[in-house]
Amino acid sequence: MRVPLSWLRDYVDIDLAPEQLAERLTLLGMEVQGIERWGADWRNVVTGELLEVARHPRADRLSLTRVRVGAEVLEIVCGATNIAAGQRVPVALPGAVLPGDRAIERTEKMGVVSNGMLCSGDELRLTADADGILILPPGTPLGVPLADLYGDVVLDVDVKPNRGDALSLVGLAREVAAVTGSAVRFPEIAVGESAGPSVASLLAVVVEDPALCPRFVGRWVGGVTVGPSPDRVQMRLLAAGMRPVSNVVDATNYAMLELGKPTHAFDASAVARDGAGRARIVVRAAGPGERLETLDHVERELSADTLVIADERGPLAIAGVMGGAASEVGATTRDVIVESAVFDPVSIRRTAFRYALRSEASLRFEKGQEARLARIGADRVAQLVAAWAGGTVAPGRVDTAPAEPAPSRVAFRPGRVDRLLGTAFGAAEQATLLARVGIAVEPAAAGQAVPVAADEAPLLVESAADALVAVVPTWRRDLHIEADVAEEIARVRGYDAIPTKAPDTQMPHFRPDPLERRTAIRRALAGAGLDEVLTPALVPEAQAALLGWPAEAADGVPGEDAFAGRPVRVRNPLSERHAVLRGSLIGSLLDVLAFNERHGRDDVAVFEAGKGYAAGADGAAREWWRLSFLLTGAAAPGTWSRPARTWDLEDAKAIAALVARAVRGAPPTFAPHRGGAPLHPGRAARATVPGLLAGLVGEVHPETLAAWDLRASRVLVGELAVGGLGGGQLAPVRVEPTGRHPGTERDLAVVVAEGVAAGDVAATLQAAGGPLVRGITLFDVYRGGPLGAAEKSLAWRIAVRPDDRALDDGEVDALMGRLVEAVASAHGGRLRA
Amino acid sequence: MDLASLTAQLQALRAEALPRIAAAPDLAAIDELDLHYLGRKGGALSVLMRGIGALPVEDRPRVGVVVNEVRQAVEGALGAAREGAGAAALAARLAAETVDVTAPAREIPRGALHPILETIDRIAAIFGQFGFVSYEGPEVETDATNFRMLNIPPDHPARDLWDTLYVDVPGGLLRTHTSPGQIRVMQAERPPIRALLPGRCFRYEATDASHASEFYQVEGLMVDEGTNLADLKGQLVEFAHAMFGEGTATRFRPGYYPFTEPSVAFDIGCLVCGGSGCAACGRTGWMTILGAGMVHPVVLRHGGIDPERYQGFAFGMGVDRIAMLRHGVTDLRVFLDGDLRFLEQFR
Numbered sequence A: 001m002r003v004p005l006s007w008l009r010d011y012v013d014i015d016l017a018p019e020q021l022a023e024r025l026t027l028l029g030m031e032v033q034g035i036e037r038w039g040a041d042w043r044n045v046v047t048g049e050l051l052e053v054a055r056h057p058r059a060d061r062l063s064l065t066r067v068r069v070g071a072e073v074l075e076i077v078c079g080a081t082n083i084a085a086g087q088r089v090p091v092a093l094p095g096a097v098l099p100g101d102r103a104i105e106r107t108e109k110m111g112v113v114s115n116g117m118l119c120s121g122d123e124l125r126l127t128a129d130a131d132g133i134l135i136l137p138p139g140t141p142l143g144v145p146l147a148d149l150y151g152d153v154v155l156d157v158d159v160k161p162n163r164g165d166a167l168s169l170v171g172l173a174r175e176v177a178a179v180t181g182s183a184v185r186f187p188e189i190a191v192g193e194s195a196g197p198s199v200a201s202l203l204a205v206v207v208e209d210p211a212l213c214p215r216f217v218g219r220w221v222g223g224v225t226v227g228p229s230p231d232r233v234q235m236r237l238l239a240a241g242m243r244p245v246s247n248v249v250d251a252t253n254y255a256m257l258e259l260g261k262p263t264h265a266f267d268a269s270a271v272a273r274d275g276a277g278r279a280r281i282v283v284r285a286a287g288p289g290e291r292l293e294t295l296d297h298v299e300r301e302l303s304a305d306t307l308v309i310a311d312e313r314g315p316l317a318i319a320g321v322m323g324g325a326a327s328e329v330g331a332t333t334r335d336v337i338v339e340s341a342v343f344d345p346v347s348i349r350r351t352a353f354r355y356a357l358r359s360e361a362s363l364r365f366e367k368g369q370e371a372r373l374a375r376i377g378a379d380r381v382a383q384l385v386a387a388w389a390g391g392t393v394a395p396g397r398v399d400t401a402p403a404e405p406a407p408s409r410v411a412f413r414p415g416r417v418d419r420l421l422g423t424a425f426g427a428a429e430q431a432t433l434l435a436r437v438g439i440a441v442e443p444a445a446a447g448q449a450v451p452v453a454a455d456e457a458p459l460l461v462e463s464a465a466d467a468l469v470a471v472v473p474t475w476r477r478d479l480h481i482e483a484d485v486a487e488e489i490a491r492v493r494g495y496d497a498i499p500t501k502a503p504d505t506q507m508p509h510f511r512p513d514p515l516e517r518r519t520a521i522r523r524a525l526a527g528a529g530l531d532e533v534l535t536p537a538l539v540p541e542a543q544a545a546l547l548g549w550p551a552e553a554a555d556g557v558p559g560e561d562a563f564a565g566r567p568v569r570v571r572n573p574l575s576e577r578h579a580v581l582r583g584s585l586i587g588s589l590l591d592v593l594a595f596n597e598r599h600g601r602d603d604v605a606v607f608e609a610g611k612g613y614a615a616g617a618d619g620a621a622r623e624w625w626r627l628s629f630l631l632t633g634a635a636a637p638g639t640w641s642r643p644a645r646t647w648d649l650e651d652a653k654a655i656a657a658l659v660a661r662a663v664r665g666a667p668p669t670f671a672p673h674r675g676g677a678p679l680h681p682g683r684a685a686r687a688t689v690p691g692l693l694a695g696l697v698g699e700v701h702p703e704t705l706a707a708w709d710l711r712a713s714r715v716l717v718g719e720l721a722v723g724g725l726g727g728g729q730l731a732p733v734r735v736e737p738t739g740r741h742p743g744t745e746r747d748l749a750v751v752v753a754e755g756v757a758a759g760d761v762a763a764t765l766q767a768a769g770g771p772l773v774r775g776i777t778l779f780d781v782y783r784g785g786p787l788g789a790a791e792k793s794l795a796w797r798i799a800v801r802p803d804d805r806a807l808d809d810g811e812v813d814a815l816m817g818r819l820v821e822a823v824a825s826a827h828g829g830r831l832r833a
Numbered sequence B: 001m002d003l004a005s006l007t008a009q010l011q012a013l014r015a016e017a018l019p020r021i022a023a024a025p026d027l028a029a030i031d032e033l034d035l036h037y038l039g040r041k042g043g044a045l046s047v048l049m050r051g052i053g054a055l056p057v058e059d060r061p062r063v064g065v066v067v068n069e070v071r072q073a074v075e076g077a078l079g080a081a082r083e084g085a086g087a088a089a090l091a092a093r094l095a096a097e098t099v100d101v102t103a104p105a106r107e108i109p110r111g112a113l114h115p116i117l118e119t120i121d122r123i124a125a126i127f128g129q130f131g132f133v134s135y136e137g138p139e140v141e142t143d144a145t146n147f148r149m150l151n152i153p154p155d156h157p158a159r160d161l162w163d164t165l166y167v168d169v170p171g172g173l174l175r176t177h178t179s180p181g182q183i184r185v186m187q188a189e190r191p192p193i194r195a196l197l198p199g200r201c202f203r204y205e206a207t208d209a210s211h212a213s214e215f216y217q218v219e220g221l222m223v224d225e226g227t228n229l230a231d232l233k234g235q236l237v238e239f240a241h242a243m244f245g246e247g248t249a250t251r252f253r254p255g256y257y258p259f260t261e262p263s264v265a266f267d268i269g270c271l272v273c274g275g276s277g278c279a280a281c282g283r284t285g286w287m288t289i290l291g292a293g294m295v296h297p298v299v300l301r302h303g304g305i306d307p308e309r310y311q312g313f314a315f316g317m318g319v320d321r322i323a324m325l326r327h328g329v330t331d332l333r334v335f336l337d338g339d340l341r342f343l344e345q346f347r
Ligand SMILES: [Zn+2]
Pocket: B270, B271, B272, B273, B274, B275, B276, B277, B278, B279, B280, B281, B282, B283, B285, B286
């Protein structure tokens, strides 16, 4: 809310500098988000007096004026027609700058030099009048910078949603008063009623559902002359951020800003008359097929739960949200009906959202309105309309619910308040603090219940002997329970008065870190040279089909399976690029590669631990964790002393092995995955560690690379389910004895048929070798002479070590013999001579 | 052969050998001279010693003394020469192996952990010292868990504080904050509770330099019989000092959240201008880094905790903003676009 301080001073005295006031309001919970110097963009604009207004010698439409500005008299050419000698006006001197960085210079106009410019209200952004020069009051001092007279300071206050009462100058004046201790001056509201026919003979109001419109107060102002508001009013509205419209409409806006009470003015001639000749207004839900052209000249079809102000012919306005064009107050309006009503906040909020018409009025209605203000607002608007637009106010009000509720009472225990705040204010100081925001305090009656919680099942506890009752002013709609009273006490005293201390309450029991496994994996991968990325979980709807990642390949790890459901779609996506929750992270990693390629980076090694999502037939969404990575280009860049090393499929497999090792798992086994795109059918594997890890690693299919418009020709990716990635601890390492005796290594080359899988041979070697064999490395693969055409030689380095004794060569020789025999019998291989 | 001539020959051998050994250019030449003079079979000394047998018995010991003297002298010379040649060879080798050490070091590959998660780690480490432990919750929540159980009824004006992305499962939405975790923790644990809830959140918010539709928050929750607003202030001041430095100025002021009462906004002195006012702090000298408050009694009840007996505080902070302040990041879009030029700076 924009608060011009000159206007705020109508309601409360302020001795503080604007910056001090802003800080005090902020510390009270009324956050001042900006301090604007209104008029700071007028430079070199001063007040002057028109000494003479003559016709320009060579142009009929221009005037030649002589203006006294202090001691100096200037000749200025002017095109406006509302000027006359003796008037005081704003003068932009040569070198002046007006709002919008408009510079004023000495110019020649049709042969006459103009030494500056006379300014309209619009040029200064002071009023809405762009045609005439702004005529200042007769007593205005001359030669004074305009900013000294009309400049202002405007605070931008962020009023929180629970404080609709403070969306008003009077409401904020109350907050200032709480800070400074000065008194609030409520505007003097006195309606000069005419002696003519009473409002009851002119206006009838029927509310069909009082739950949706608990109170409707109507006033009638007859014989108005619609025109611009007084300049002073326009200046205030503009400073507060509202565009002046006309004296009648401005009266409603002025009262809304002043009191927080939105009202609406109807042209009475547009409202159908009943049998008694009265304008008859009905507040009701819109009927089927009803339409209304609203003030913004949009023809709207009204839905059935829209609350409307109607006459017998149909809707006149959407209640609390926007008026109708047909009943708009305009230049020809003679009689005005003032509506000052209270509407159901939820109904207004829904309606405003439905028609995308959230206005200053609807914002206030949806926060709830004080019943009392319906009466006060009607009176205030009638008073202002009569003052600014003339006419006479018909005696009396139409009022559908004249009884006004008494203040609510909230019992509280000063001791409990101090316990919540960690303070020792005591009852007397708490009462003093509450008084500063108009909350009276009285002793609680015996047995009066203290409201601890006030939702659908209120929690009321019996009051203690020292309980008090806070008598809440009717405008405060945010104080219902004891804790609300505690906050009021704390904020009025200031949060800096609350002690700052270390908790002395009991520590909870130890609980292990649920992220231990995920952290171990992330650290291992970063240590291996992969950068961690985080990418958006929302992806294009088409991505899943474009990628075709077989999520089920990661199934088989207890508790970590992907959910075989449909994608979860966003109903109101920000863009098509962020429309569904992803099922796989691989598409996002390809996006990361594309981004980096566009920025000239071809060496990319990244990983992400992130979630996949899907929804099932039962309607529930499920989420699971995956570890995904992407490798392409150089693993280590070439330098003068060492050539570059390129990421390859073996690295992708090694990443899977590293992930398993990071969570104390056995090395994975790899089975061919020939599913095709998105992976190369000959260069993809399913990695498995039973019960712990499963997923695909492989080279991305060329078609998939093309679909992502990637430059790289070889890209390795993997996506793994890992037990405990979502939450789990690491088991401690259990060591095996290292033994006192050295081990040995032997090389063993076996010739097998081309179709024999190396992984199978390794498994055979390990099985035949038993615990003596500590490591099996495939260090060479050879094809060619003297081997047969469909043969290959696999050369293994076998590490051998017993736990507890020395090895002799004969024993190792025998072992190697058994290994060769095992390979021969299982795979048809032979020792390479 | 007599004693005198043999002795003279031995002396001559020494006189010849010593300068030749001293002049030997390398180990191979020294080995050759060693063989030439001291070789067992054909060495010059051995050849001369064959003459000893022809001498009278009484002269033999005297010649033996001379032979030993010569042998020792030659051996000594050989030893010294070997030592010198070895040192020279080593020096030559080392000289030959000289490289230009001024070349820039190669990099041992090391990846970076993501600064957002590292910031969460740091937050968790700080609150971990105060006994807070981490929990995680789902990202697809419902209107009930994200709003209603947190005392935000449908159509409440406070809903304006959270622009929400809704999803096509019944009542489903993407959590707008980590606060639903408060309810989950309270339902799962009994007081005393000290919980930290980091995670990804979503808002219907167009992305720019300081807003993102996906972002990270850390929620904190402490509940016990005596947990009060003074405890909240104490913990947050400790946190600010640990995160931003001992001298960091702090400020508490009333805020508004439906799920806390009283509610708190927590500011730190602007890290850019030091409090004098700049564009980064909206000329106020203060930066708001988190919202907090005493857990609303309605929220405690939805967590299954008696609000008459227990009270607690909660806070929620935007990790992205804290990471931006920590690392001097001015556009938060870099966090989610995977730009290695940005990420590699954290290696
Ligand atoms: Zn600053």
